[in-house]
Amino acid sequence: FPDILLANLVTTRPKIERLSALTRTTKITVGVDSLVNINDLSDAAIASKSTIDVVVCLNNNLDSIGVPPGEYSTDLAKSVAASDGLYFAGLIAYDTHSPELDQNEFTDKTTAYFSQILDTKHTIEKSGIDVPTLGICGTRHYKLAAATEDVTEILAGTYALMGASHIKHCSEFEPAARILSIVVSTPEPNLAIIDAGRKTAGSDSGMPIIQNVP
Numbered sequence: 001f002p003d004i005l006l007a008n009l010v011t012t013r014p015k016i017e018r019l020s021a022l023t024r025t026t027k028i029t030v031g032v033d034s035l036v037n038i039n040d041l042s043d044a045a046i047a048s049k050s051t052i053d054v055v056v057c058l059n060n061n062l063d064s065i066g067v068p069p070g071e072y073s074t075d076l077a078k079s080v081a082a083s084d085g086l087y088f089a090g091l092i093a094y095d096t097h098s099p100e101l102d103q104n105e106f107t108d109k110t111t112a113y114f115s116q117i118l119d120t121k122h123t124i125e126k127s128g129i130d131v132p133t134l135g136i137c138g139t140r141h142y143k144l145a146a147a148t149e150d151v152t153e154i155l156a157g158t159y160a161l162m163g164a165s166h167i168k169h170c171s172e173f174e175p176a177a178r179i180l181s182i183v184v185s186t187p188e189p190n191l192a193i194i195d196a197g198r199k200t201a202g203s204d205s206g207m208p209i210i211q212n213v214p
Contacts, residue, residue, distance in 0.1 A: 001026070002026060002027060003026075003027045003029075004026060004027065004028045004029070005028075005029045005055075005135075005155075006028065006029065006030045006031070007031060007092060007135075007137065007155055008030070008031055008065065009030065009031055009032065009033065009037060009057070009065055010030050010041070011037055011040070013040070013044075016040055016041060016044045017044055017047075017048070019041075019044070019052065020041075020044040020045050020047070020048040020050050020052060020085075021048055021050070023045070023048075023050040023051060023052050023053075024048065024049075024050045027053060028052065028053065029053035029054065029055055029089050029133075030052065030053070030054060030055070031054070031055050031056070031057040031065065031066075031092060032054050032055070032056060032057065032076065032080065033056070033057045033059075033065050033066050033067045033076070034076075035076065035079055038054070038076065038079050038080055038083055038086070039083070041054065041083075041085070041086060042083040042084055042085050042086050043085075044085075045084070045085025045086060046084050046085045050085065051085060051086070051087055052085060052086055052087070053086075053087045053089040054080045054086050054087065054088060054089060055088075055089045055090050055091055055092045055133060055135070056073050056076045056077050056080065056088075056090075056091050056092075057091075057092055057093075057094065058073055058091055058092070058093040058094065058117060058120070059093075059094050060093070060094065060095045060113045060116075064094055065094070066093075066094050068116075069093070069113075069116040069117050069119065069120040070116065070119075070120060073091070073120055074120055074123050074124055074127070077091070077124045077129060077131075078124070078127060078129065081129045088129060088130075088131075089132060089133050090131045090132050090133030090134055090135070090152075091117065091120065091121060091124075091131060091133070091134050091135070092133070092134075092135035092136075092137060092153075092155060093113075093117045093134075093135065093136050093137060094137045094138070095110065095113055095136070095137065095138045095141065103169070106140070106141070106169075107144065110141045110144050111144065114136070114144065114145070114148050117134070117136075118148070118149065118150060121134055121150060132152075133152050133153060134150050134151050134152050134153070135151075135152065135153035135154070135155050136148070136151050136153070136154055136155065137155040137156070137157075138155075138156060139156040139157065139158040139159045139166055139170060139173075140166055140169050140170060142154050142156045142159070159173045160176065161175070161176045161177070162174060162175040162176060163175075164207065164208055164209045167209075178211065179196055179200060179201055179208070181194045181195055181196035181200070182194060182195055
């Protein structure tokens with residue numbers, strides 16, 4: 001692939017050195033959310049005489065990488081643009097909300113967050129820095145992202161395999177795989193033991209659901 005986006009951080013010295021070497025032959029874009037990482041990437045790019053494309057990662061109360069939209073993320077964008085060996089490629093924004101939110105509340109919260117993202121983008125542009133990419137991450141709100149001005153990429157991942165926490169909100173997609181299990185015991189009323197445990201069906205995004213059982 002001639003153009004690769006790593007929607008994550010590359011932070012350790014061996015990985016950064018490998019990244020900077022690869023960017024001599026392939027366009028690779030990585031995310032940043034700290035000045036330390038920006039400096040490390042710049043030093044490696046200078047040493048390898050390469051250019052690393054960098055996007056600033058934004059976050060909205062998600063326990064993951066990224067910084068909130070606003071002043072600090074704007075300052076990071078300016079630091080990337082001013083760093084030798086780096087090219088400021090834009091912004092990518094991570095977002096999540098409880099799957100229990102009804103559609104109206106979800107839409108209101110997501111729209112408010114998108115507004116903050118756009119404000120950050122416009123502030124960066126007013127400082128004289130181009131923002132060529134604005135990527136929005138998330139499956140449930142891909143339609144909202146597609147209808148939002150300036151969004152250039154939708155980085156939705158869950159839809160490809162689909163999960164129980166998303167399917168009730170994105171019925172246009174179907175699970176890519178199912179687990180076939182059997183009931184091995186019914187030790188008491190309203191309790192069934194199956195031959196599929198925690199290692200078979202993960203619960204990090206909600207408990208699995210039983211097909212065709214309300």
